[in-house]
Amino acid sequence: MSTSNRFAVSVIGGAIALLLISPIASAHKGRGAAVPRIVTWNCSGCHGVDGNAQLPEFPRLAGLDAAYIEQRMAAFRAAPAPPSEELFYRLFMPAAAKKVAASSSREALANMVGIAHATTLKEAKAAAAWYAAQKPKK
């Protein structure tokens, strides 16, 4: 077999093998095509698909009131983004740095602010509805 054919066979074979391994895992509740895209591609990276985050620094969202989640997202969106050019703010714009620090609550300095700014209201609403419908685990 030529190297080109071997390459093609390896890639295609690998793809088929990857698809075949999917049934071996146990069922994971809350996962399926109905999951909003924003949850799958963004929120779940920290909060989990079913909202039962394992790491303690990420709040568990499963079963929380949808209006409450939306309200929190709105607060994150309204907060000024923390400056990533931290060094320059400190060195050359100390007044601006102080202003941002003073206007930013603890949560505003957290990492939700940036990601909330990249999320539309429609996406936030969909995520809130999804997590509100999930069952919290003990």
Next chain:
Amino acid sequence: MVTCSLRALQLSFQIQHPDVETMHMKAKFARTIAGGVAVLGLALTLAILLSAVPAAHALPSYARQTGQRCSSCHTGGNWPQLTPWGRFFKLSGYTAGKSLLGGKDGFNYVPVGIMGKVGATWASQPNNSLGQTVVSPNGTPEAYGFTAEAGTKLTDFLGIFYEYSLGNNFPGWTGSTGAADLRAVHFFHPGGQELLMGIDSNNNPTVQDVWNTVPNWGYPFAASPQALGGPASPMIDNLGGQAASVGVYALLNRQLYVEISEYRVATNFFRWMSGGTSFRGGGGNYLDGFNPYWRVYWTTEHGPNVLMVGTFGMHSNVYPNSAMPAGPTNSFTDQGFDSQYEHLGGSNELSIRFTYIYENQAWNASFPQGGSSTLNGNIQSLNLNGTYTLHDRWAFNAGYFANNGSNNADLYAITSPSGSQLTTSPNTNGYTLEIDRTLTQNLKLTMQYNGFFKFNGLTHNIDGMGRTPGDNNTLWLSMSMAF
């Protein structure tokens, strides 16, 4: 270690006698200081220019894309260690966050960043007993390198990471492609499962990986190019910027990861992945045909604890001379086993990492040509290390390394000045200690000490003139900037 460090420091500041040589040394020292300041000034100027770009709220580019701080993706802010979110961000194709195009300015963020590193290296004994230089320049401020990176989400399913670096080779500077990683991803949900599938193309086996156990992202995360190292390392760690791949990967329920890729030499269409590599000059590792790479790992999270166990490997056929890519090749089969444990959350975070790579070598080309004294050989590479980060500001690292292998008189021989052969062994082991202080997320200070127990299979008289492995120890102070 402290004794060696003090000795190295003393060596670097032996310029206290007002003779002519001392004046020259002072002048040289002043020039290097001025050079370092100039380099730093240039970096700051560039960063100021970048910070003035409208709508640029974070740098480098992924921070601007996601609006997040470095510590979101990098454990304790100590790059390149990845957090669970950082790993997910990479596996999902760098697609989280804002789209590049759109907004009132046309662009939502600037998808490029710059990084730089300056510092100084001190060797325990920079000269041998004849006064010949072993580590040079010793103890003088140097610019180590500057990297421009372009990393961004291209579409909702496609993302890229690309670096181009100017590196100090002591002497001389060369430009070369750093990491290149292009991936397209999508989520599927067969039978109620979640299956993330991706197609990836990159320029270095393991650069696509998300764990800090693999060669490309392993500890030490950075090292002085002036520091001395052992003579042998697995081929999978020597193909960076010279290979190009196409592969597929899948992440099942965010627990089981499987990847299969094929690597070929990064020429022709893939030349943009190997900028700076001179294959025609004979200085590269020129792959013959397509060479398979595999990766499987399983990971789980329980509260603040994360565990990963995995395996990776590659079979590669490499021409003995990259300037003449024809004829028989040498074959290398690398089998790696790795594991990483993390305790995350709060202000104290701990990572412990283990990596073992066994390489089978078949010198089918070099042995008949006299480039290897044996037809077959092997390398065993072991790394055990850990990092403790505190308040996203401090990182304390320690690691043990051992690169052992079979004897080879043509590859690893050291002879004394009298002509007697001292060793044919590549066996080298030692430790690396490091403290990092992240001043702001743009600026990190590093103090690293690299020590050896054994060098080239010897624990004493490694050059036939009384040099010890400890004489090769180095202390490295550096400042890294990322904007």
